[in-house]
Amino acid sequence: MKDGDFVTIDYVARVKDTGEIFDLTDEALAKKESMYREDVNYGPVTFIVGANFVIRGLDEALHSMEVGEKKSIEISPDKAFGPRHEELVKLVPESQFKQQDMKPSPGAFVNVNNIRGRIVSVSGGRVKVDFNHPLAGKTLQYEIEVKGQITDRNEKVNSILDYFTGKSGKVKVGKVSDNEVEIETGVDVQRRLKELIATTISKWIGVKTVKFVDVFRHEELRQGEQKQEEGQAAESKAGGKAVKS
Secondary structure (H helix, E strand, O other), X not given: OOOOOEEEEEEEEEEOOOOOEEEEOOXXXXXXXXXXXXXXXXXXXXXXXXXXXXXXXXXXXXXXXXXXXXEEEEEOHHHOOOOOOHHHEEEEEHHHHHOOOOOOOOOOEEEEOOEEEEEEEEEOOEEEEEOOOOOOOOOEEEEEEEEEEEOOXXXXXXXXXXXXXXXXXXXXXXXXXXXXXXXXXXXXXXXXXXXXXXXXXXXXXXXXXXXXXXXXXXXXXXXXXXXXXXXXXXHHHXXXXXXXX
């Protein structure tokens, strides 16, 4: 594989020291390991080689693989999630969490000054928070199988949309030509996300213009209307109870 190739893979990713699986594409294995999540779309995933879609060690491995090939690789921290830094373990006053109506507990993930961390301990009015990536400093093991390579322009656009939206259905491919791609969206797709999608399509597919078109379909509008009516009914019912009490 080379930079710019759209490659579809299956993989299982483990922490070397413990054998713990932290990511995988196989739904059956996820259920077997009791780590299945209904909000995850399992199945082969498509990456662009050289586009920083995956950690460096995995990207380098894909460069040396071909369609149909299977490989087990070991990735050191410097090519994964980096080294662990003790200075990123900090003490935060418990009062800071109480001001936000939060009760800190060990193991919970929190955001402090827009930085995500994991609570290590709570003691004496202070909360120890580890702001290192959970996999920082760990050597990883990947079992990879290259399932295929995408060459069709429409499928490439779809794979980029899936990568950024998680197959949510919020965006769909409209028209695709040599110089222009039209993408159908809903009103809740943020501008920053549109910019990321457009930049990726332009760079890796070579399209000059990417258009986003808001499309409103009857069934979707009706669903939104029903939700609004249900919300108003719930508010009205709650208000009625309050008056009676």
